[in-house]
Amino acid sequence: MSHPRGPLAQLRRGHEELVLGLLRKHGPLSRGELGKLCQLSRTTLYDILAGLVAGGAVVTASPQDAPRGRGRPAETLTLNPEAGQAIGIDFARRAVHVAAVNLAHEIVGSASEPHDADLPWEQRVDLAERLVGSLNDGGLRLGALSAIGAGVVGPVGWPEPEDDLESDEPAHPVQSLLSERFGVPVLLDNNTRLAALGEAIWGAAAGGRDVLYLRLSHGVGGGLVVGGALHRGAYGLSGEFGHITVDPDGAPCDCGGTGCLETVASIRAVLDAYRAAGGRADDVPELVKAVRAGDGTALALLKDIAGAIGGVLAAVCNAIGPSVIVVGGELAETGPALIEPVELALRAQVMPVSRHRVSLRRATLGEAAGALGGIALVLHESPLLSRYPAGPDLAPDLLEDTKQRQP
Numbered sequence: 266m267s268h269p270r271g272p273l274a275q276l277r278r279g280h281e282e283l284v285l286g287l288l289r290k291h292g293p294l295s296r297g298e299l300g301k302l303c304q305l306s307r308t309t310l311y312d313i314l315a316g317l318v319a320g321g322a323v324v325t326a327s328p329q330d331a332p333r334g335r336g337r338p339a340e341t342l343t344l345n346p347e348a349g350q351a352i353g354i355d356f357a358r359r360a361v362h363v364a365a366v367n368l369a370h371e372i373v374g375s376a377s378e379p380h381d382a383d384l385p386w387e388q389r390v391d392l393a394e395r396l397v398g399s400l401n402d403g404g405l406r407l408g409a410l411s412a413i414g415a416g417v418v419g420p421v422g423w424p425e426p427e428d429d430l431e432s433d434e435p436a437h438p439v440q441s442l443l444s445e446r447f448g449v450p451v452l453l454d455n456n457t458r459l460a461a462l463g464e465a466i467w468g469a470a471a472g473g474r475d476v477l478y479l480r481l482s483h484g485v486g487g488g489l490v491v492g493g494a495l496h497r498g499a500y501g502l503s504g505e506f507g508h509i510t511v512d513p514d515g516a517p518c519d520c521g522g523t524g525c526l527e528t529v530a531s532i533r534a535v536l537d538a539y540r541a542a543g544g545r546a547d548d549v550p551e552l553v554k555a556v557r558a559g560d561g562t563a564l565a566l567l568k569d570i571a572g573a574i575g576g577v578l579a580a581v582c583n584a585i586g587p588s589v590i591v592v593g594g595e596l597a598e599t600g601p602a603l604i605e606p607v608e609l610a611l612r613a614q615v616m617p618v619s620r621h622r623v624s625l626r627r628a629t630l631g632e633a634a635g636a637l638g639g640i641a642l643v644l645h646e647s648p649l650l651s652r653y654p655a656g657p658d659l660a661p662d663l664l665e666d667t668k669q670r671q672p
Contacts, residue, residue, distance in 0.1 A: 293326035293343040353639030364636035374400035414639025416456025459638025461488025481596035575610020593628025
């Protein structure tokens with residue numbers, strides 16, 4: 266499904282979003298009621314409604330949904346809960362996670378599937394398409410999609426005004442692949458930052474204006490909400506907490522540094538250290554099982570790692586001053602064995618004035634956090650995105666620019 270661009274198309278989309286927003290807020294409304302609320306001319310409103318009805322986004326309300334009154338009731342319109350409006354996809358290192366919401370912003374489904382770390386992007390997108398097709402028992406109306414929000418591992422930055430758009434650096438391949446596959450704009454960002462956004466809107470930090478999110482997974486990263494807005498940095502590179510040095514004499518990191526937090530607190534680093542100490546675990550679930558069984562080696566290792574994690578969190582806290590810290594990722598599944606010593610290390614190293622003012626919490630959205638953050642990008646209604654680049658119309662421009670620059 267293509268979306269025309271230009272001033273008139275943007276004006277029409279603005280009118281459509283106004284009408285959809287009113288139906289979302291007030292429920293079923295008659296055309297007359299919509300006209301009073303939206304202040305559009307009768308001709309414009311009826312034209313907008315005709316397009317929304319034809320596209321399946323708006324339907325006639327069922328009799329029980331219509332307001333009761335004397336005489337023959339006016340026909341009322343309502344959002345079509347079966348119409349998919351937004352899809353979020355999290356392309357993690359070793360898995361794909363998808364989620365979708367309808368026009369009422371209700372989550373209609375989520376799904377995940379693991380894969381090999383070296384799976385080509387074409388096959389990852391194939392997997393994503395299959396998972397999306399399974400949502401809502403296969404009844405998701407893909408023709409009603411307005412955009413896709415996707416997260417990928419590693420730094421992602423939209424071009425800044427002062428950037429050289431003639432550079433040879435291509436857009437991320439998943440952006441072009443998804444746009445071609447689904448025929449809609451694609452918004453792309455770092456998947457961990459999207460997980461932070463998801464937790465700040467729907468999860469453990471909902472309502473927080475200053476939030477620090479840390480994900481302990483195959484990589485270590487995070488995100489920041491500062492002053493009620495998602496913080497991306499000058500080039501979209503904020504939240505790389507995993508590359509803060511915790512041991513100057515430590516192991517080399519994939520980023521080119523040495524002794525980064527990721528070299529001691531990523532899944533691979535933790536499992537390697539556990540096995541080196543005599544433990545037996547091939548994955549995180551086995552490590553969690555050992556922790557719950559009271560394995561002394563596992564508990565001692567997590568306590569040691571927690572010291573490094575708490576130190577990094579304290580340093581960022583002293584610089585940013587969050588009210589809430591959320592810890593997520595697979596390693597957070599070890600529970601109190603990790604979280605409690607992290608909190609002790611944090612409180613020992615953070616400024617005393619902040620010691621009892623910051624709340625440390627475990628993430629609540631699980632694997633769906635990044636995909637839900639991608640959906641938030643598409644909806645673009647949260648105040649957390651007030652400083653984020655413009656909505657889906659930006660994505661096709663980038664794709665077109667990328668195609669023009671490619672040989």
